[in-house]
Amino acid sequence: GDSVTQMEGPVTLSEEAFLTINCTYTATGYPSLFWYVQYPGEGLQLLLKATKADDKGSNKGFEATYRKETTSFHLEKGSVQVSDSAVYFCALSDAGNMLTFGGGTRLMVKP
Amino acid sequence: NAGVMQNPRHLVRRRGQEARLRCSPMKGHSHVYWYRQLPEEGLKFMVYLQKENIIDESGMPKERFSAEFPKEGPSILRIQQVVRGDSAAYFCASSPMAVSNQPQHFGDGTRLSIL
Numbered sequence: 315g316d317s318v319t320q321m322e323g324p325v326t327l328s329e330e331a332f333l334t335i336n337c338t339y340t341a342t343g344y345p346s347l348f349w350y351v352q353y354p355g356e357g358l359q360l361l362l363k364a365t366k367a368d369d370k371g372s373n374k375g376f377e378a379t380y381r382k383e384t385t386s387f388h389l390e391k392g393s394v395q396v397s398d399s400a401v402y403f404c405a406l407s408d409a410g411n412m413l414t415f416g417g418g419t420r421l422m423v424k425p
Numbered sequence: 426n427a428g429v430m431q432n433p434r435h436l437v438r439r440r441g442q443e444a445r446l447r448c449s450p451m452k453g454h455s456h457v458y459w460y461r462q463l464p465e466e467g468l469k470f471m472v473y474l475q476k477e478n479i480i481d482e483s484g485m486p487k488e489r490f491s492a493e494f495p496k497e498g499p500s501i502l503r504i505q506q507v508v509r510g511d512s513a514a515y516f517c518a519s520s521p522m523a524v525s526n527q528p529q530h531f532g533d534g535t536r537l538s539i540l
Contacts, residue, residue, distance in 0.1 A: 345525065346525050346526040348528060350531075355533075356533050356534075357429070357431075357516055357531035357532050357533040357534050358468070358516065358518075358531040359531070360528045360529075360530070363526070363528055365526040403467060403468070407525040407526070407529075408525055409525060410473075410481060410525075411456070411458075411473060411480075411481075411520075411523050411524070411525050412458060412470040412473055412481065412484070413458070413460070413468070413470065413518075413529060414470070415460075415467040415468045415469070416467055417466060417467040418466070418467045
């Protein structure tokens, strides 16, 4: 079946540092890939998405590129802020439409 | 433009009681998904519904759990005879169509605590 693996956290960075959160997937078909962010006590918010190979999703300074050859969708941001502290989830959606999530990566940004 | 509305936000039940979780999808969305999040874990798919139909319930436990999405009113996730292991956050998501590249929009969740 489909699965998503992302790096375990917590990831602790200083403000303005470079962020990478690794995500790899296995899927039988041609999935769409998503990054969601969850702030404490809230639901998940869509951060960005990519629907086919070599697509780059971007939003609020975050980027991720759909790499079919390495089955990866790593999240990057050039300069993190304290307000980026949250839990980040990589997810895929295949033919069945439901989302398959990774375990989440907690990011803590210190001033 | 109201988002996905879930209620209650917090629900406390004693073992053996019933829990009913409600979800109103975004306006214009006819596809509803329920996910469960155990503490410090990712979300796990439970069930996918369209109006009056269960499309996929492969992630839902066979016993004690049921879901519905009636023609009128919110989607309901029902847990009978709750046990401690049911303590989790339950999230509902909706989408306007059944296409895998359409993002799902999530509610803020119901946090269920079993005493």
